[in-house]
Amino acid sequence: MSGERDVVRSTYLIETPHALGRAAEVMAGEQSTGTFVAVPGETDEVKARSAARIVGIEELEPVREPSLPGAKPPKEWDGLYRRGRVTLEFPMHNFGPSIPNLMATVAGNLYELQEFSGLRLLDLELPEAFCRRYRGPKFGVEGTRRLAGVLGRPIIGTIVKPSIGLTVEELRLLVRELADAGLDFIKDDELNASPTFAPIEDKVKAVMEEIERAADRTGKKVMYAFNITGDIDELKRRHDLVCAHGGTCIMVSIQSIGLAGLAHLNGYSELPIHGHRNQWGMMTRSPALGMEFAAYQKLCRLAGADHLHVNALDSKFYESNESVIRSVRALREPFAGGAHACMPVLSSGQSAATAERTYRQLGTYDLMNIAGGGIMAHPDGPAAGVRSMQQAWEAAIAGIPRETYAERHAELRRALETFSRSG
Amino acid sequence: MSGERDVVRSTYLIETPHALGRAAEVMAGEQSTGTFVAVPGETDEVKARSAARIVGIEELEPVREPSLPGAKPPKEWDGLYRRGRVTLEFPMHNFGPSIPNLMATVAGNLYELQEFSGLRLLDLELPEAFCRRYRGPKFGVEGTRRLAGVLGRPIIGTIVKPSIGLTVEELRLLVRELADAGLDFIKDDELNASPTFAPIEDKVKAVMEEIERAADRTGKKVMYAFNITGDIDELKRRHDLVCAHGGTCIMVSIQSIGLAGLAHLNGYSELPIHGHRNQWGMMTRSPALGMEFAAYQKLCRLAGADHLHVNALDSKFYESNESVIRSVRALREPFAGGAHACMPVLSSGQSAATAERTYRQLGTYDLMNIAGGGIMAHPDGPAAGVRSMQQAWEAAIAGIPRETYAERHAELRRALETFSRSG
Numbered sequence: 001m002s003g004e005r006d007v008v009r010s011t012y013l014i015e016t017p018h019a020l021g022r023a024a025e026v027m028a029g030e031q032s033t034g035t036f037v038a039v040p041g042e043t044d045e046v047k048a049r050s051a052a053r054i055v056g057i058e059e060l061e062p063v064r065e066p067s068l069p070g071a072k073p074p075k076e077w078d079g080l081y082r083r084g085r086v087t088l089e090f091p092m093h094n095f096g097p098s099i100p101n102l103m104a105t106v107a108g109n110l111y112e113l114q115e116f117s118g119l120r121l122l123d124l125e126l127p128e129a130f131c132r133r134y135r136g137p138k139f140g141v142e143g144t145r146r147l148a149g150v151l152g153r154p155i156i157g158t159i160v161k162p163s164i165g166l167t168v169e170e171l172r173l174l175v176r177e178l179a180d181a182g183l184d185f186i187k188d189d190e191l192n193a194s195p196t197f198a199p200i201e202d203k204v205k206a207v208m209e210e211i212e213r214a215a216d217r218t219g220k221k222v223m224y225a226f227n228i229t230g231d232i233d234e235l236k237r238r239h240d241l242v243c244a245h246g247g248t249c250i251m252v253s254i255q256s257i258g259l260a261g262l263a264h265l266n267g268y269s270e271l272p273i274h275g276h277r278n279q280w281g282m283m284t285r286s287p288a289l290g291m292e293f294a295a296y297q298k299l300c301r302l303a304g305a306d307h308l309h310v311n312a313l314d315s316k317f318y319e320s321n322e323s324v325i326r327s328v329r330a331l332r333e334p335f336a337g338g339a340h341a342c343m344p345v346l347s348s349g350q351s352a353a354t355a356e357r358t359y360r361q362l363g364t365y366d367l368m369n370i371a372g373g374g375i376m377a378h379p380d381g382p383a384a385g386v387r388s389m390q391q392a393w394e395a396a397i398a399g400i401p402r403e404t405y406a407e408r409h410a411e412l413r414r415a416l417e418t419f420s421r422s423g
Numbered sequence: 424m425s426g427e428r429d430v431v432r433s434t435y436l437i438e439t440p441h442a443l444g445r446a447a448e449v450m451a452g453e454q455s456t457g458t459f460v461a462v463p464g465e466t467d468e469v470k471a472r473s474a475a476r477i478v479g480i481e482e483l484e485p486v487r488e489p490s491l492p493g494a495k496p497p498k499e500w501d502g503l504y505r506r507g508r509v510t511l512e513f514p515m516h517n518f519g520p521s522i523p524n525l526m527a528t529v530a531g532n533l534y535e536l537q538e539f540s541g542l543r544l545l546d547l548e549l550p551e552a553f554c555r556r557y558r559g560p561k562f563g564v565e566g567t568r569r570l571a572g573v574l575g576r577p578i579i580g581t582i583v584k585p586s587i588g589l590t591v592e593e594l595r596l597l598v599r600e601l602a603d604a605g606l607d608f609i610k611d612d613e614l615n616a617s618p619t620f621a622p623i624e625d626k627v628k629a630v631m632e633e634i635e636r637a638a639d640r641t642g643k644k645v646m647y648a649f650n651i652t653g654d655i656d657e658l659k660r661r662h663d664l665v666c667a668h669g670g671t672c673i674m675v676s677i678q679s680i681g682l683a684g685l686a687h688l689n690g691y692s693e694l695p696i697h698g699h700r701n702q703w704g705m706m707t708r709s710p711a712l713g714m715e716f717a718a719y720q721k722l723c724r725l726a727g728a729d730h731l732h733v734n735a736l737d738s739k740f741y742e743s744n745e746s747v748i749r750s751v752r753a754l755r756e757p758f759a760g761g762a763h764a765c766m767p768v769l770s771s772g773q774s775a776a777t778a779e780r781t782y783r784q785l786g787t788y789d790l791m792n793i794a795g796g797g798i799m800a801h802p803d804g805p806a807a808g809v810r811s812m813q814q815a816w817e818a819a820i821a822g823i824p825r826e827t828y829a830e831r832h833a834e835l836r837r838a839l840e841t842f843s844r845s846g
Contacts, residue, residue, distance in 0.1 A: 042584075095616065098653055107701070258680060260653075
């Protein structure tokens, strides 16, 4: 239950030339009742009402070189940059259960303070009030499985490639081929929303025609995530367009529309929202700056992401496999008194060669496994690419070594020959 | 004029264990027609239609240590991380004049590629089509001066401090005092939008009552930037609320509402939009990651920021004075065929002691100079704080040394005695 005493806890990794306790005080003061000099209005009453509290400081090994530029050491200084984990507690009534105002508090100006040579938001603990304000994913894992008609294995999908450039007629042929191949899911690339040579109105119409026709032939209606990323009003028009043509999924670049844009979309959306986290790298790749995915994914889930990209094992990205595994696990953890079930999307460098290891490492098949080149560049064509992915997951889930399974499954065999170097 | 051949140019600082030319090809391919393996659809026709072109590579000094983790060197490697400036050119028809889709292209997944140990977006060149799609600031410098009634000097303002915690009745007294002191501008802190103990409905009503009463007494209507940061629908309600009570400015945390949220607000806003860039630090403080303000500010201006925070000289923030000066200059440069006049907001550590140096370094008084503690913590009270700031700018603009001017201006003298250590 919520009340005046609801609190938000935020945990940070900090690096500072100051004593850790002093640095934590600066953070707490700066983000609640303080400024750079004492002001008359900062009374005990104001502090009691609104001051942030330091609830934890854990010291880590100090370093000799600052991770980020611009920190200003104190006059008396031993040359060390101290590192630690600091947890602050904010009275929720300072900002209410509002993601935009939460962010101004738990992130805000902290990253720019010269008391720090590193500052990274590691995690957030949010009260239930956030759950009541933001409804979170309406479909999640179960709803997506129902709409895609896939149980007992991952949802296997592909990205339309080349990322950008196909005309509507070229796309039509590709969708037809992929739908006939028995694929579960197709998505636009994040680069491709509504290019002049393939406006989204024409694209949705053509793609859904092909998907419905294929469904008539095969009994299976492919889920297509149309990239509706755009300005706030465009999101609504494009969502309605996809609904009107019988589409079953929309995709957005979360950083492009903002968490506020995502929450707004989720207010009226009737379809699963496929959340793409491109641009997130700039907020997380420096280990001493920005934010951990543990915190970010909670915000995305509250705001309504039914699916969320997490890269993949052995991908083309810088992220370590350990980090990817942590991300997938994080997406399954309930928080703020709600489940917010969100489906992890493993994408990048995926193929039949990556399924076995992925399943062994993650221990779940409640995920989307998206292969772009891994399906489209199968030596026997995209349909064989799809079958090779299905076969690879069948083997993995059944505990059969992929090489054994490949003996009787030609598409898998050919895929392993082609893609094993990246697997 | 726009057309099918309109292009966007984006310039990056990159750091890579690969040859610079190879790394630039990866960037161009990844963000237009390529993927990690050649796919059948990447025809010459598709490339001609949509491929990004490398239009400039400037080599810089290499380094031996990677700036960011996770880069994967090639097999044959001399141990050096090459650095350079790379300019790419994208056909605009890939994404259209759309800020959200532009960002997925010029930033997108680039930051995560393992070919790079550093990647930073330095600048953007946008075609006029962006100007036609996004109207930019409706008030800018001139409109703000008109509404605030201030000519020939900076707009002098303060931030309500303590940042968070005042009740509406406490705020009422403070606004009365500041308005009577002749202040031009008051703003909410970014931490304070609509706390439970001072909901925005009550706050706007009380503040505007005080401002109107003071205007009746003094003839001057203080501009108050109400922090309306919130979810997309709240922005509209809160904007309308401020308008209904005769307010003359609204403030938003741009990163909290997103550029899409800002552009949406600007679609209906009837007031100058005071753009606060909190959270921006996480996108810019690592020199090898994220974005330069040169690029960011163009997006904020297009989306409608009438005012934009730039820190200040000798502030409490990590940013160098050179960087602040560059930011102020950047805000004055027209781009994409439009002026997008935006007022720089100098805030943090400001007081009467900082005016002279600020004017000397910036060479302009087309700015807002915001002092929180520098006004509120003046030893003779906020009213004296306001007068000290006015006197400091009078002296600076007239070219009179501040100590000379202080001889006959008590408030300035007292301010210099109090704040000169931070000036």
